[in-house]
Amino acid sequence: MTTKSYLQQLDRYSKQINNKLAEIYQLGSLATNIGVTLKADMIKSSPDMDKMGDCVSDIVDKENEAKKMISEYINMKQIIINQINELPNTLQMQVLFSKYVEMKTHEEIATELGYCEKQIRRVHNNGIKEFERIYGKLYL
DSSP: OOHHHHHTHHHHHHHHHHHHHHHHHHHHHHHHHOOOOOOHHHHHHSOOOOHHHHHHHHHHHHHHHHHHHHHHHHHHHHHHHHHHHTOSOHHHHHHHHHHHTSOOOHHHHHHHHTOOHHHHHHHHHHHHHHHHHHHHHHHO
16 A cells, blocks of 8 residues: 555545445435335235335444444554644644645645645655655555
8 A cells, every 4th residue: 555545544534424325314314215015916915015114224334334444444544644733844744634634636736725736746746755664564
């Protein structure tokens, strides 16, 4: 795993959590649209299928998965924030935090910090090298 991919885990986890929450929302919508059909011949010829119960069970399972993912995300985020905050160069720390925790672009960071985008890219690349020097043995 490269240093960039290590730091980009936060963005990936965030997107996976959003996907899981969207899935839960869709299941919830489906559950509210499940109707009950009572026909004499259906009752005699087919077993009782508890569609609502199955759907609710799926929602509960997905919610538990989402809670676990959120917990892992929070732990990972705190570790990465602490590591970034330990960088000795304050500008590198600001740039890496903005890029990988706040998910900002180099252009946005440059505007906020009052630097040109090229300088922010340089600081970013040097920050990545410094981060890797300090923490690389943990994930490489």
